[in-house]
Amino acid sequence: MSDVMRTTAPDAIKSKYGAAAERRFKRLWAANAPGYLFLLPWLIGFFGLTLGPAVISLYLSFTDFDMIRSAEWVGAANYVRIATADPKFAAAMRVTLTYVVLSAPFKLTFALLVAMALNKGVRGLPLYRAIFYLPSLLGGSVAIAVLWRQLFAGDGLVNAALAHLGIQGPSWISHPSYSIYTLVALSVWQFGSPMIIFLAGLRQIPTDMYEAASLDGASKFRQFYKITLPLLTPVIFFNAVVQTIDAFKAFTPAFIISGGTGGPINSTLFYTLYLYQEAFGNFRMGYASALAWILVLIIAIFTAFSFLTSRYWVHYDD
Structure with missing residues (x-):
């Protein structure tokens, strides 16, 4: 009898708690x-189109894979080659960093200036916001890149305007000293997205703070430096991180304007363009995957550094 009780009691307890767990799960x-x-x-898109390909790309970065033969494991050989025996990697990094350092600050500065102008109670503000935001919607398209190439070509509209002033302009696109600046100008032209965010941030600053500062005799510049900038630092921080990451990932303008070659003397060889050349031009998919993960690492380091240093200059309500 005791043996029967010893064998059936655990089963009864298990059945009791199992049924309760099953009912709870159903609820x-x-x-x-x-x-x-x-x-x-x-979830299907995240695991099937984002996380899954990322994991496969990480594996391929340690292989020699040309999309024809099976992937051959080579360990860290791709990364060693990038660090020691690839001059185009250094050129692509130099061009990309130049683009990031120039385009992101200029775009944010211009966007902030326009947002402050629109924050003065301009009539027809929704229309102006739509007009100024439009380049951000169109700027990344192939059509705008083609138009930009025509504007800055040797016989383009920019040189035609300069000719009326008696200035002989170069072929901005094909000149290695100026080609990168045409892409920076295209990036700055797409200031609409950070401008909208800046405008929203400016609308949150209490107007009585400016009134009190004016009564104390503070100039407009001092009000901007002591009130606007400190209270706007969370928005500036957000825009700076987003726009810098976008600058690192820029591809379409460089590909279209340079014809996919990287321009004269690799002057517009963006990192993403070089990655594309290795993957789909030279069919070195394993090597291109290693390049992609290095870019991910660079962006991650920049983002982490931005968050670590934000405590010293970003001011929140508390």
Whole structure:
């Protein structure tokens, strides 16, 4: 009798708690199933189109793979070659860093100036916001890149305007000393997105602070330096991080304007363009995957550095 009790008691307890757990699971599923079903397309996209390819790319970065033969494991050989025996990698990094250092600050400065001008109670503000935001929607397209190439060509509209002033302009696109600046100008022209965010941030600053500063005799510049900038630092920080990451990932303008070659003397050889050349031009998919992960590492280091240093200059309400 005792043996029967010893064998059946655990089963009874297990059956009791198992049934309770099953009922609890059914209640939770009934409450949350619609949410998971709505999330299902995103989950499929995340695991199938983002996380899955990223993991495969990480594996391929340690292989020699040309998309024809099977991938051959080579260990860290791709990364060693990038660090020691690839002059085009250094050229692409130099061009990309130059583009990032010039385009992001100029774009943010111009966007902030326009946002401050629109914050003065301009009539027809929604129309101006739409007009100024339009380049951000169109600037990354192939059509705008082609138009930009025509504007800055040797016989383009820019040189035609300079000719009326008696100035003989160079072929901005094909000249190694100026080609990168045409791409910077295209990036700055797409100031609409940070401008909208700056405008929203400016609208959150209490106007009574400016009124009190004016009564104390503070000039407009001092009000900007002591009130606007400190209270706007969270928005500046957000825009700076987003725009810098976008600058690192820039591809379409360099590809279209330079014809996919990287311009004269690699003057517009962006990192992403070089990655594309290695992957789909030279069919070195393993090497291109290593380049891609180095770019991910560079962006991650920059983002981490930005967050670590933000405590010293970003001011929140608390």
